[in-house]
Amino acid sequence: MVPEGRGPQPEGVVDVSEKPNDTNEDGAAGTPVGRRTFLRRVSGVGAAISAAMVGIPVLRAFASPTLVHKTSDTWIKVADDIALLDVGVPVRVNFVQTLQDAWVETRALNGVWLYTDDGEKFKAYNGHCTHLGCSYVYDKDRKDFFCPCHHGQFDVKTGAVLAGPPPRPLDELPVEIRDSAVYVQYADYRLGVPEKIEA
Amino acid sequence: MRRILAWLDDRVDLVGIRRVLLDRKMPSELTWWHTLGSATLTVFTVQVVTGIVLAMSYSASPDHAYDSILYLQQHVLSGALVRGLHHWGASAMVVLVMAHMIRVFTMGSYKYPREVNWLLGVGLFFIVMGFGFTGYLLPWDQKAYWATQVGTNIAGTTPVVGETLVKLLRGGTQLGAATLARFYALHVLLLPVLLVSVVLVHLTLVVRQGIAPRAHVLEKNAPARTTDPAYPAYYEETYAASKGEGVPFWPNIIAKDLIVATGVILVLLLLAHFKGAGLEPPADPTDTSYVPRPEWYFLPFYQLLKLVPGSMEAAVAAGLPALMVLVLLMLPFFDKRSKRMLAHRPVARLALFGVLGASAFLIGASVRDEPPAVPPEVGHPLNSVQRAGRALFKAQQCGSCHAVAGVSTPDKNSDVPDAPDLTDIGLHHSASWMHSFLEDPSRFHTDSKMPAFGPPTLSHEEIEEISQYLATLRGPHGDAKEPQFVDTFPEPKKLQEHP
Numbered sequence: 001m002v003p004e005g006r007g008p009q010p011e012g013v014v015d016v017s018e019k020p021n022d023t024n025e026d027g028a029a030g031t032p033v034g035r036r037t038f039l040r041r042v043s044g045v046g047a048a049i050s051a052a053m054v055g056i057p058v059l060r061a062f063a064s065p066t067l068v069h070k071t072s073d074t075w076i077k078v079a080d081d082i083a084l085l086d087v088g089v090p091v092r093v094n095f096v097q098t099l100q101d102a103w104v105e106t107r108a109l110n111g112v113w114l115y116t117d118d119g120e121k122f123k124a125y126n127g128h129c130t131h132l133g134c135s136y137v138y139d140k141d142r143k144d145f146f147c148p149c150h151h152g153q154f155d156v157k158t159g160a161v162l163a164g165p166p167p168r169p170l171d172e173l174p175v176e177i178r179d180s181a182v183y184v185q186y187a188d189y190r191l192g193v194p195e196k197i198e199a
Numbered sequence: 200m201r202r203i204l205a206w207l208d209d210r211v212d213l214v215g216i217r218r219v220l221l222d223r224k225m226p227s228e229l230t231w232w233h234t235l236g237s238a239t240l241t242v243f244t245v246q247v248v249t250g251i252v253l254a255m256s257y258s259a260s261p262d263h264a265y266d267s268i269l270y271l272q273q274h275v276l277s278g279a280l281v282r283g284l285h286h287w288g289a290s291a292m293v294v295l296v297m298a299h300m301i302r303v304f305t306m307g308s309y310k311y312p313r314e315v316n317w318l319l320g321v322g323l324f325f326i327v328m329g330f331g332f333t334g335y336l337l338p339w340d341q342k343a344y345w346a347t348q349v350g351t352n353i354a355g356t357t358p359v360v361g362e363t364l365v366k367l368l369r370g371g372t373q374l375g376a377a378t379l380a381r382f383y384a385l386h387v388l389l390l391p392v393l394l395v396s397v398v399l400v401h402l403t404l405v406v407r408q409g410i411a412p413r414a415h416v417l418e419k420n421a422p423a424r425t426t427d428p429a430y431p432a433y434y435e436e437t438y439a440a441s442k443g444e445g446v447p448f449w450p451n452i453i454a455k456d457l458i459v460a461t462g463v464i465l466v467l468l469l470l471a472h473f474k475g476a477g478l479e480p481p482a483d484p485t486d487t488s489y490v491p492r493p494e495w496y497f498l499p500f501y502q503l504l505k506l507v508p509g510s511m512e513a514a515v516a517a518g519l520p521a522l523m524v525l526v527l528l529m530l531p532f533f534d535k536r537s538k539r540m541l542a543h544r545p546v547a548r549l550a551l552f553g554v555l556g557a558s559a560f561l562i563g564a565s566v567r568d569e570p571p572a573v574p575p576e577v578g579h580p581l582n583s584v585q586r587a588g589r590a591l592f593k594a595q596q597c598g599s600c601h602a603v604a605g606v607s608t609p610d611k612n613s614d615v616p617d618a619p620d621l622t623d624i625g626l627h628h629s630a631s632w633m634h635s636f637l638e639d640p641s642r643f644h645t646d647s648k649m650p651a652f653g654p655p656t657l658s659h660e661e662i663e664e665i666s667q668y669l670a671t672l673r674g675p676h677g678d679a680k681e682p683q684f685v686d687t688f689p690e691p692k693k694l695q696e697h698p
Contacts, residue, residue: 046457
């Protein structure tokens with residue numbers, strides 16, 4: 001058995017383009033488009049359509065991270081009704097935050113302190129002390145925040161450091177009132193440094 | 200450009216490559232059936248390309264596999280479409296490989312001198328089936344889990360080596376995390392390398408040996424047997440003559456191949472778009488009511504096992520695939536008559552139609568046996584809260600009194616025969632109504648036999664999860680029907696005075 005392509009062939013031709021000796025009967029002179037040309041075009045169109053039908057969805061899925069802009073809502077409802085919140089006394093609100101990392105869902109327990117002077121304007125502080133992240137409490141006698149770990153003290157109205165080792169004021173969080181419910185945009189910041197840098 | 204081409208030609212002999220690959224003459228009168236092999240190769244390319252993107256959003260662990268598929272379907276652009284292409288592409292691979300084999304069998308092309316390529320083809324067929332079997336488990340939904348459970352159990356009935364075989368397949372005694380990782384590794388690492396290697400040899404032989412001329416051409420004046428010393432000479436002569444009248448591979452044959460390939464991909468795209476890949480509830484190893492069903496191409500075998508008496512099962516389960524492999528592999532060696540047309544091969548004809556007929560009959564019987572598919576939940580997959588509710592529904596034995604199509608069948612001896620059917624409860628009551636009802640049914644009906652599930656039996660979160668799950672039960676209507684709630688709440692109970 002003789003393998004393909006080993007037969008006698010003309011030597012020394014460096015012509016990579018289409019061979020002109022089209023022996024096909026349909027490719028006769030006179031027809032505007034020869035059979036070979038027609039078949040070549042059919043092949044080209046077929047290949048292009050096939051590639052597009054598979055390529056477009058695949059490339060779109062591959063490039064999906066650059067095309068989808070996630071408008072994730074990090075606002076968390078911390079109180080149903082502002083009317084129920086005490087004026088002049090801070091309240092601590094704990095909530096479970098669901099964090100979504102692609103298909104992995106994790107839950108974290110976090111908390112904020114809410115404070116209002118007038119029942120209209122609210123302040124929210126991240127529940128972690130800026131020193132080393134302990135949960136601080138409200139000292140009813142002194143009317144300030146007190147961190148039991150290293151005795152840091154913060155002002156209730158501004159979050160400013162009154163005493164102790166904390167390097168910066170309490171981390172204030174954006175607050176919004178929607179239909180008389182209180183929403184907080186929760187974020188954690190790096191601990192133990194004077195600058196407020198998101199962790 | 201011309202200079203670059205000339206340089207390349209000088210170094211790698213472009214003209215020679217072109218002559219061997221593209222300008223080679225094909226025998227005359229090749230049919231459209233001759234495009235099946237190239238169509239299979241095209242679909243394999245689709246599988247590779249879509250598979251790579253699928254793997255980017257997949258986690259081969261029971262904890263995350265299902266959620267990663269959901270993520271792909273819901274959050275990756277065209278994710279559902281790509282998965283649909285891969286899913287239907289898998290079926291297309293099996294169909295095309297089988298059709299290609301049947302073409303080669305029918306036209307007698309496996310005979311002299313192409314016996315080796317037939318053997319390689321048989322190998323490819325089993326590799327493709329391996330892809331189907333391992334890929335089926337990966338979504339880790341009910342269907343995937345239970346079909347693999349059955350599949351691996353069948354392997355376990357093999358005499359002597361059964362137990363070892365199961366452990367080898369599952370990566371342990373149980374179907375679980377190790378199985379999923381194992382199947383994933385086989386599916387994306389071993390099988391592709393194996394398939395590509397064999398395909399390369401298969402194609403090299405196709406190029407070197409050429410396509411077999413049509414059966415009637417190779418039959419004329421042929422010696423009776425291919426083992427006849429005169430046969431090779433006869434073959435060379437006939438083949439050369441047939442090629443002499445033939446057409447070049449490019450563009451005549453390639454155009455045909457590409458027309459078919461485009462058509463096949465279009466069908467895949469339509470199926471992927473309109474039917475998608477489907478996803479059942481996540482795998483639940485504790486579910487005893489699920490009726491597992493393998494993918495359609497395993498159905499003939501699956502149905503056959505149902506018809507076989509228990510004592511014979513092991514023999515059939517292990518023997519039939521072994522026999523199949525043996526027959527396919529030996530075919531070119533015991534069939535040495537030079538007749539190639541099916542009309543002149545009565546035994547081959549009988550065998551082909553016998554196998555095809557039996558398979559069609561078994562698939563038909565299996566489809567008829569299929570339990571009526573009432574989707575127990577709304578058309579879309581459940582979220583994590585609803586899934587938790589579903590698990591609680593089971594754990595609390597709700598199904599021992601209440602019927603839910605496809606999920607539970609109550610115990611007939613139950614002393615509460617009038618417990619309402621919950622198949623489409625989500626159409627009649629809101630989740631909040633169900634929450635109050637579950638807490639204390641006696642507030643709604645004083646003579647209700649249903650126990651109260653309020654604290655301390657279940658926490659409020661748990662009751663909410665069950666309620667959210669019940670709200671998804673909409674019978675066969677899915678999302679199509681708008682719920683009509685008839686929620687009447689009882690008078691609020693007098694608040695108890697706290698001491």
